[in-house]
Structures are given as C-alpha cells and as structure tokens.
Amino acid sequence: MTRNEGTLDRALRIIAGLVLISLVFIGPQTPWGWIGVVPLVTGLVGMCPLYSILGINTCPMKRG
Numbered sequence: 631m632t633r634n635e636g637t638l639d640r641a642l643r644i645i646a647g648l649v650l651i652s653l654v655f656i657g658p659q660t661p662w663g664w665i666g667v668v669p670l671v672t673g674l675v676g677m678c679p680l681y682s683i684l685g686i687n688t689c690p691m692k693r694g
Contacts, residue, residue: 633676636688643673 635643650666657663672678681687 631675631677633689634681634687635672635676635678636690639688640673640676643669647671647673 647666647670650663651670654663
C-alpha cells in the first residue's frame with residue numbers, strides 16, 4: 631500500500647474521525663457516529679482506497 635494522503639489531510643481525517651466517534655458517547659448517542667472509524671483508520675494508515683480509485687494523491691512527492 632502506498633500512501634496517498636498528505637500530512638494535513640491525515641490530521642483532518644483523524645480529527646474528524648475522533649469527533650464523529652465522540653458523538654456516540656457524548657452527543658445524540660446514535661450508532662451513526664461509528665462512521666467516524668473510516669476517516670480515523672484511513673488517517674492513521676495514510677492510505678485512502680477511494681483516493682486510489684479516483685487517482686487523487688495529496689501526499690507530497692519525494693524528491694531525491
């Protein structure tokens with residue numbers, strides 16, 4: 631698996647995932663908050679399958 635998410639993209643995904651998951655415990659307490667697992671996992675791993683399908687890459691290119 632090659633990374634296709636940049637640092638900012640990953641940070642935003644992790645924050646969004648944590649916020650959505652916290653809704654399960656703090657907010658309206660509906661199971662829909664568990665959808666936050668998806669952005670949390672993709673943010674932690676650094677690879678988004680949908681980005682791969684669409685050909686999107688926010689990860690900066692390595693120059694060497």
